[in-house]
Amino acid sequence: MIELKNVRVKVADFNLQQINLSFGKGTYTVILGPTGAGKTVLLESIAGLHAVHEGEVLLDGKNVTNIVPEARGVSIVYQDYTLFPHLSVKENIIFGLNVRHVSKAKIAEELEWICGIFDVEPLLNRQPATLSGGERQRAALARALITKPEILLLDEPLSALDMESREEMYAQLQDTHRKLNITTLHVTHDFEEAMSLADNIVLLNQGKIVQVGKPADIFYRPASEFVARFTMARNIFEGKISGQIKNEKVFKTGGLEICAVSDKNTAEYAIIRAEMVNLTAEQPVSMPNVFRGTVKSITDKGANILVTLDCPLQFECLLLRQQFEKMLLSPGQQVYLSFLPASVHLI
Amino acid sequence: MEVWPKFARAASSYFKRHRLLIVFSGFSLVILFFIFIPLFKMVFLSNKEALWQALRDTTVLESIWLTLYAALITAAIGFILGVPLAYILARHNFPLKGVVEGLIDLPIVVPHTAAGIALLFVFGRNYLLGKWFNAIGINFVDSLAGIIIAMLFVSAPFLINSAKDGFHKVDVRLENVARTLGASPWQVFRRVTFPLAKRSIFTGTLMMWARGISEFGAVIILTYFPMVTSILIYQRFESYGLTQAVPVAAILVVVCALIFIGFRYILQREKKRD
Numbered sequence: 344m345i346e347l348k349n350v351r352v353k354v355a356d357f358n359l360q361q362i363n364l365s366f367g368k369g370t371y372t373v374i375l376g377p378t379g380a381g382k383t384v385l386l387e388s389i390a391g392l393h394a395v396h397e398g399e400v401l402l403d404g405k406n407v408t409n410i411v412p413e414a415r416g417v418s419i420v421y422q423d424y425t426l427f428p429h430l431s432v433k434e435n436i437i438f439g440l441n442v443r444h445v446s447k448a449k450i451a452e453e454l455e456w457i458c459g460i461f462d463v464e465p466l467l468n469r470q471p472a473t474l475s476g477g478e479r480q481r482a483a484l485a486r487a488l489i490t491k492p493e494i495l496l497l498d499e500p501l502s503a504l505d506m507e508s509r510e511e512m513y514a515q516l517q518d519t520h521r522k523l524n525i526t527t528l529h530v531t532h533d534f535e536e537a538m539s540l541a542d543n544i545v546l547l548n549q550g551k552i553v554q555v556g557k558p559a560d561i562f563y564r565p566a567s568e569f570v571a572r573f574t575m576a577r578n579i580f581e582g583k584i585s586g587q588i589k590n591e592k593v594f595k596t597g598g599l600e601i602c603a604v605s606d607k608n609t610a611e612y613a614i615i616r617a618e619m620v621n622l623t624a625e626q627p628v629s630m631p632n633v634f635r636g637t638v639k640s641i642t643d644k645g646a647n648i649l650v651t652l653d654c655p656l657q658f659e660c661l662l663l664r665q666q667f668e669k670m671l672l673s674p675g676q677q678v679y680l681s682f683l684p685a686s687v688h689l690i
Numbered sequence: 691m692e693v694w695p696k697f698a699r700a701a702s703s704y705f706k707r708h709r710l711l712i713v714f715s716g717f718s719l720v721i722l723f724f725i726f727i728p729l730f731k732m733v734f735l736s737n738k739e740a741l742w743q744a745l746r747d748t749t750v751l752e753s754i755w756l757t758l759y760a761a762l763i764t765a766a767i768g769f770i771l772g773v774p775l776a777y778i779l780a781r782h783n784f785p786l787k788g789v790v791e792g793l794i795d796l797p798i799v800v801p802h803t804a805a806g807i808a809l810l811f812v813f814g815r816n817y818l819l820g821k822w823f824n825a826i827g828i829n830f831v832d833s834l835a836g837i838i839i840a841m842l843f844v845s846a847p848f849l850i851n852s853a854k855d856g857f858h859k860v861d862v863r864l865e866n867v868a869r870t871l872g873a874s875p876w877q878v879f880r881r882v883t884f885p886l887a888k889r890s891i892f893t894g895t896l897m898m899w900a901r902g903i904s905e906f907g908a909v910i911i912l913t914y915f916p917m918v919t920s921i922l923i924y925q926r927f928e929s930y931g932l933t934q935a936v937p938v939a940a941i942l943v944v945v946c947a948l949i950f951i952g953f954r955y956i957l958q959r960e961k962k963r964d
Contacts, residue, residue, distance in 0.1 A: 392866050412869040419870045425863045429885045439871035442881070490872060 344368045345389060345494060345526060350398035352388045359384050359550045362398070366543070369524040371517075373537040375561075376547035377573065382530040385547065386496045389528065390417045402493060418492040422499040424483035426471035432482050433467040439490035453489050460522060461485040476504045480512060484519060497529040501536055513539050534574055538562065546570055564688055568612055571690070577617040577659040584610050584689070591631070591684045597656045602631040603687035610689035617661040619686035622650065622670065623679050633681040634658075638674050652680055733943055736936045744937035750922065754942060757919040758949075760834060761902030764841040765849070768898045772850045773891060777883070779850075780857035794851070797844050805843055806911025813839055813912070836913035844908050845901035849894035856890025857883065889957065896953050903946060 350362040359381045366372050374382045387393050389400060391412035400408045407415050418439075426435050434441075436457060440450045458464040461481040466474065474482065480500065487495060500516070501509050517540065520527055531537055537544050538558045546554045546561060554566040565571040571579050582596030584607070591602045594613045601613050627633055636654025648667040650660045658680055662670075672678065705712060744750050779791060797805055813820045813830035820830055830836040860883050868878045884891070906920040914921060919942045927935035 387866065390866070390870050392869065411874075412866075413872045413874055415870070417870055419867055421863050421867065425861060425867050427864060427868075427882060427886075438868065438873075438881075442868075442871065442873040442877045486867075486871070492870075496870075 344401075344403055345528075346399075346401040346404075347389070348399045348401070350388065350400060351396045352384060352393050353396050354384050354393055357381060357384060357550060359388065362552060364545060364552070364555065366526060366528065368403075368526055370542045371520050371527045371529065371540060372543045372545060373541035374528060374530045374545045374547060375532065375534065375537045375573075377532055379549075380532075380547040381550040382532075382547055383498050384550075386419065386498055386528060386530050389494070390419050390496055391415050392419075416493040417496060418487035418490065418494070419496040419498065420480075420483045420487050420500055423503050424479040424500075426474075426479060426482055426486070428471055430471075431467070432463065432469050432471065432474070435471065435482060436463065436467075436486045436489055438486060443490070457485045457489045460488075460519065477508050477511060480504070481515070484515075488519070488523065488525070493526065495525050495527045497527065499531055500529065501531070502533070509536075516540060546573070548573075563616070565614060565690065567690060571612070571614045571688075575617075576614045577661075578615040578620065580613045580615075580656060581611060582613060584608065592689065594687070594689060599634065599654075599656055601687055602684040603689050604685045605687075605689040607689050612690050614688045614690065615658075615682050615686055617649065617659045618647075620658060620660040620680050620682050622652075622660055622662065622672070623681065624670065626679050627681050630681055631684055632687070633679055636678060636680055638672055638676045638678060640674060641672060652678070654680060729943055732936055733940045736940050737933065740933060741937045741940060744941055749917075750919075750938050750941065753917050753919045753922045753938075754945060756834075756837075756916055757903055757942070758945070760837045760918065761841055761845075761899045761905075764838050764845060764902045765895050765899040767838065767842055768846045768849045769891075769895050772846055772894075772898075773853050776850050776853035776891075777857050777879070780854045781862075794847050796847075798847050802844055802905065802907030803911060806840055806908035809839055809843055809908060810911055830912060832913050832915050834913075834916065837909055837916075837918055840908035840912050841902035841905050844905050845898040848897040848901055849891075852894025852897060853887065853891045856887030856894075859890070860886045889961065893957065896950070896957075900946070900950060903942075 345364070345366040347362045347364045350359065352359040352362075357379075362385065374385060376382050384393060388395060391400075391407065391410060395408050398408075399406055402415060402417070426432070427438065430438065433454070437450050437454060440453060445453070458467075461484055463478075463481050463485050466478055466482060471479065471482070483500075497516075501512050504512060513536075516527075516529075519525075529537075529540060541558050544554075544556060544558055544561045545552060548569055554561055554570050556564075561570065562574055565574060565576065568579060580594075580596040580599075580601070582594055584592050585595040585600070586593040588602065590604065592605050592607065592610075594601045594603055594610060596613060601615075603613060621627075626635075634654045636652035636658060639651045639653050639657070642649040642651070644661075646664060648662045648664060650662060650667070650672060652658045652660065660680060670678075775794075779787070800808075810817070810831075812818055813823070813836070815821070815824055815829065815831060823830065823835075828835050830839055864882055864886070865878050868882045869875075873881065904920060905918075906924065909918055910921055910924075917925065919938065923935050923939050923942070926938055
């Protein structure tokens with residue numbers, strides 16, 4: 344278990360402020376945020392690579408704030424896997440055992456064990472420069488885990504891979520986590536990657552935590568406008584609660600009244616994810632939140648189609664390709680958009 | 691009849707495509723000839739009989755040997771003291787770092803006779819450090835120790851700057867990974883940082899040795915005797931003229947050329963192997 348209590352870290356002109364976090368043993372946590380949010384600094388501070396100016400870092404209840412990195416039982420894997428270029432894959436993998444002066448027999452035993460998990464035996468005599476992205480990642484993970492650390496820190500481990508390799512690596516990381524049950528902190532700026540892997544997500548911005556929660560919480564219940572925009576909610580409207588109908592709040596924005604299921608009495612923003620908005624040619628009956636709009640633009644996103652509508656607020660709607668092809672939409676066409684009050688999140 | 695217009699067209703097209711390369715090659719040839727011709731003329735067009743005599747002259751051979759090993763000891767001292775400084779400069783920030791870096795480059799820009807006088811004011815028998823070292827039997831005037839400190843002063847910046855560049859090129863994250871894998875800072879330096887920066891460090895050491903061999907101004911102020919080769923060439927030129935100075939200079943140039951071409955070859959082979 345990792346705990347950070349009121350941690351403040353200063354690196355050059357950057358400040359990581361008031362970090363309070365707790366990660367349970369064996370959990371997979373993704374630290375998410377835009378470039379420059381302080382994700383890597385946070386990871387390196389947990390590893391002991393930056394001095395903590397205030398607060399405490401606890402690993403399994405033990406205060407390790409002033410303990411050197413080599414004594415923390417934490418391994419880090421960086422974005423481009425940073426294999427030692429002057430050593431063979433085998434020398435890279437057993438580096439952690441060599442520096443701890445582990446016996447040759449024990450090294451052979453541990454090497455066999457890690458080769459079994461990451462299938463790196465055919466790579467052992469190769470030099471890092473000759474490996475593919477996926478092979479490099481397997482070698483880096485094997486090197487990080489052969490010393491059996493308590494915590495695995497992954498800094499953007501998938502961003503150097505193409506989409507196909509990335510899908511394979513999701514499976515590899517999930518499999519490794521399941522087999523070894525190791526507490527894992529994974530840094531990324533990619534929201535989809537976070538959704539695919541995380542038990543919990545920590546969202547950072549400008550050195551501060553902006554939201555902590557399950558992936559679904561971050562996705563459907565963003566705590567702020569920043570989180571909503573970062574998670575590509577798309578339909579974010581400024582306004583205020585103007586009334587209540589039964590259990591639903593009425594949120595007034597730009598001349599429209601939107602019904603929302605919420606226990607809040609005040610709110611500044613209504614957020615409706617683009618994939619929660621339906622489009623129909625006919626007006627749906629007995630439904631709140633139905634608006635007539637004109638198709639402004641259509642953007643092909645591959646598997647999905649993004650339709651922008653004027654009604655008169657600008658709404659964005661993400662349709663599956665199959666659904667889009669059935670509707671035969673074109674710019675200038677009049678359609679009805681609708682969404683459930685439960686799909687509206689007020690903040 | 692149509693051959694010449696075709697040739698002219700091809701030449702014009704070649705010139706257009708390779709304009710930059712052709713212009714740069716022209717300038718490069720000028721500087722290469724400038725460096726190469728005087729050395730070539732001195733080595734290959736000097737009097738063969740005088741050259742042969744110089745090769746059998748023990749004063750010349752002893753002087754060359756003294757120059758080579760004094761410069762080698764200097765490079766070794768520079769390596770031991772300069773590499774840690776280069777590492778600190780590459781990895782850490784501290785107040786007045788820019789001033790320290792400027793001071794390191796100072797021996798390159800000051801006249802070396804002035805550097806010799808400055809050293810004499812510190813290491814001379816009646817001055818600050820000279821007195822202390824004299825008490826333990828080390829004398830810096832007219833001695834091997836004097837040659838070494840003169841060479842060290844003027845050549846250390848070459849090693850420090852080259853090693854600093856080498857350390858800069860080593861990704862700090864490799865060191866971070868090594869630390870989290872259980873390596874102490876010493877182990878990280880020995881197993882990761884140094885091996886990855888070694889080419890720059892050895893190139894710097896070689897440059898330092900080379901600079902030491904060629905040093906004249908600072909050495910002559912501190913140590914006229916025993917005579918390093920640069921001083922011997924000067925002494926022969928002053929006393930006997932060009933005919934006696936050229937063979938000594940030619941031998942030194944050939945010895946240095948063989949050594950440095952050999953080292954360059956080894957470094958290139960290492961680079962290819964990596």
